[in-house]
Amino acid sequence: MLLSPYPTLGERIRIALLWLWCGLVILFLIVPILIPVPLSFNSGTFFIFPLEGVSTRWYEVVLGTQRWQAAIGNSLIVAFGTTLIATALGTLTAIALSDDKFPGRRIVMPLLLSPLIVPVVITAVGSYLFYARVGLASTYAGIILAHTALASPFVVVTVGASLTGFDRNLMRAAAISGAKPVTSFFRVMLPLILPGVLSGAAFAFVTSFDEVVVVQFLASANQRTMPLEMFIGLREKLSPAITAAATLMMGLSIVLLVVANLLARRSQRRPNAGA
Amino acid sequence: MSALQPSELDRPPLARGRSAADADFKSASAVLRRADFGDRLRSLALAAPLLVLLALSFGIPIVLLLSRAVYDPTIANALPQTTQALSGWNGQGLPDDAAFAALAADLRGSQAKGTAYELAKSLNARLPGARSQVLKTVRQLEAAGDKPPLDVMKSVPFWSQPGTWPAIANGTHSITSFYLMSALDLRWNNDGGIERVPPEQAIFLQVFMRTFFVAAAVTLATLILGFPLAYLIASVPKGLAAILIVAVLLPFWTSILVRTAAWTVLLQKFGLVNDLLLWLGVAEVRLDLMYSRIGLIIAMTHIQLPFTLLPIYSVMRTIQPSQMKAAYSLGAKPVTAFRRVYLPQVFPGVMAGCLLTFILCLGYYITPALIGGASDQLISNFIANYVNVELNWEMAAALSFILLVLTLALFGIFARILGLDRLKLV
Numbered sequence: 193m194l195l196s197p198y199p200t201l202g203e204r205i206r207i208a209l210l211w212l213w214c215g216l217v218i219l220f221l222i223v224p225i226l227i228p229v230p231l232s233f234n235s236g237t238f239f240i241f242p243l244e245g246v247s248t249r250w251y252e253v254v255l256g257t258q259r260w261q262a263a264i265g266n267s268l269i270v271a272f273g274t275t276l277i278a279t280a281l282g283t284l285t286a287i288a289l290s291d292d293k294f295p296g297r298r299i300v301m302p303l304l305l306s307p308l309i310v311p312v313v314i315t316a317v318g319s320y321l322f323y324a325r326v327g328l329a330s331t332y333a334g335i336i337l338a339h340t341a342l343a344s345p346f347v348v349v350t351v352g353a354s355l356t357g358f359d360r361n362l363m364r365a366a367a368i369s370g371a372k373p374v375t376s377f378f379r380v381m382l383p384l385i386l387p388g389v390l391s392g393a394a395f396a397f398v399t400s401f402d403e404v405v406v407v408q409f410l411a412s413a414n415q416r417t418m419p420l421e422m423f424i425g426l427r428e429k430l431s432p433a434i435t436a437a438a439t440l441m442m443g444l445s446i447v448l449l450v451v452a453n454l455l456a457r458r459s460q461r462r463p464n465a466g467a
Numbered sequence: 468m469s470a471l472q473p474s475e476l477d478r479p480p481l482a483r484g485r486s487a488a489d490a491d492f493k494s495a496s497a498v499l500r501r502a503d504f505g506d507r508l509r510s511l512a513l514a515a516p517l518l519v520l521l522a523l524s525f526g527i528p529i530v531l532l533l534s535r536a537v538y539d540p541t542i543a544n545a546l547p548q549t550t551q552a553l554s555g556w557n558g559q560g561l562p563d564d565a566a567f568a569a570l571a572a573d574l575r576g577s578q579a580k581g582t583a584y585e586l587a588k589s590l591n592a593r594l595p596g597a598r599s600q601v602l603k604t605v606r607q608l609e610a611a612g613d614k615p616p617l618d619v620m621k622s623v624p625f626w627s628q629p630g631t632w633p634a635i636a637n638g639t640h641s642i643t644s645f646y647l648m649s650a651l652d653l654r655w656n657n658d659g660g661i662e663r664v665p666p667e668q669a670i671f672l673q674v675f676m677r678t679f680f681v682a683a684a685v686t687l688a689t690l691i692l693g694f695p696l697a698y699l700i701a702s703v704p705k706g707l708a709a710i711l712i713v714a715v716l717l718p719f720w721t722s723i724l725v726r727t728a729a730w731t732v733l734l735q736k737f738g739l740v741n742d743l744l745l746w747l748g749v750a751e752v753r754l755d756l757m758y759s760r761i762g763l764i765i766a767m768t769h770i771q772l773p774f775t776l777l778p779i780y781s782v783m784r785t786i787q788p789s790q791m792k793a794a795y796s797l798g799a800k801p802v803t804a805f806r807r808v809y810l811p812q813v814f815p816g817v818m819a820g821c822l823l824t825f826i827l828c829l830g831y832y833i834t835p836a837l838i839g840g841a842s843d844q845l846i847s848n849f850i851a852n853y854v855n856v857e858l859n860w861e862m863a864a865a866l867s868f869i870l871l872v873l874t875l876a877l878f879g880i881f882a883r884i885l886g887l888d889r890l891k892l893v
Contacts, residue, residue, distance in 0.1 A: 221772060227729050281516045281517035284514065288510040294507070312847075317850060317863055337524040340520060341525035344517055344520075398722075427836075453716075
């Protein structure tokens, strides 16, 4: 499709230029995210190429010092809490929305997606203002609540997509066979939409694990997460430990999102769905 | 609406059987309607936990923040007697002595209640220089002893200056447009009209223009970089396309913070970008790319490129190659076929990608905070700064209000002309 049936020389040159341009764009996309990886294994204190030598000292800093360990622990607490709540409530909501009987879907859907649309600073500042009044600022619960708002749209959308391939007659069949709604949910519906639910959970986890703006406003020194520790480090003093932390975070989110996308693809029966 | 629409008959046989037992058609439809109502209620109940949680954790905070932009009772609360004394004032010249006396009493009261500093700060936002004058007057009133408070007030020239009392009178209204106007560098003049604030006080229009400029520059850059790549990926065989799309998705899946961190490393004076520029001979000396506008735009372009590219690609993928072949066989030159057959069809994708990137750029916070210099801070950074440094919630709220209205308006345009379905999250 790139070339017309009888390409002229000019056309061949244009296509060659297109390949060259795209090659450069791919380099522009990929090189920056790969740069922290070799730097994180550098034995020197500066991140300048050529590297001085190979060492894992910066990983020892990130995984071994109390400050970073606490940050990783906080990140995991917040991300798991968020994933649990967002996945449970998001799945219920997606099931409700997939029902034709749901009233006012046209109003509810944009409202559910609004946390993705509102600039995150506004969400962060608003949460800070309100949560401080009700005693939720500087608590894990507060951060998890705010992150649940940001993460739940992903669950609603992925589970919703997997429900388009779900045959509701199966639930009727289960009901006729005498199953209670809860039983038929766990025994019939959930196993079939599980890839979509797990995919949504992975998106929720990554959303929370990567989030830094809301945390910046809501967290006290005791709740600093890994991204926040990175943000502070980038502002204060650029240490190669940050490249090690960046590499770890990048690895985790890429692995989880690859899994999430594979699951999402599997759960959607329609061809060409999702990108 | 009839109660017996086909879709409503399509319900569990048990329910239908029960309603069929009623011989009377009217009562049957009533049962159906009731069952239908129950179904609706049940599906709403399933969604309720998340909706309630979102309302509490997200809805109320946003509404509360926005309300701070138009509701500021600080001055009215601190100056109850003055508020009353000024209620009949026509706003011309100076108010009568009763108002001065009321203000003196309120200032002493605010000192006793410990709200004097709050008041001074709030008044200072409307009346530059008021902070020190309020605190000074409060101290003098404390120390006055037998001297009548009215004399103390008259002895401080500030309280007899022309602009002072109109500002106080405006401040006593709890519902105020002052902050929203300030966020647009506007103010009410003494005749009740709207005017621009003097140039030395105007800051926000410049920040909004800067935000628009950066957003537009990044959008254009992502389009120039992304469109050809999307075209290539949509045109090559499936296997190669899969590899190329991974190259787009890998950065897409890496968090903004991590990518910003990578760029802070790259853009250093002795970083790779400068190495490359020297090696290519583009630059003679090492450039200061960190804390610069150009560095910010480069990093934001990298982060936004997949957002622009993916919607374009998803449209290009749907275009049948046979259409281009048809155009060729009808005698169209490649350029003509591309321009007349291909471009019009991918235009919605281009619009979707560009609008999405533009909207997201308006709300950027992390990247400007870490890579931009003092003169490259965007509107979100000003909002954060008003909260963190200046402790001026009203101004932060007003800027949030305007940023949110802009964002929602652009999303409204997006949904209107392209449909929200184009907004793929996953």
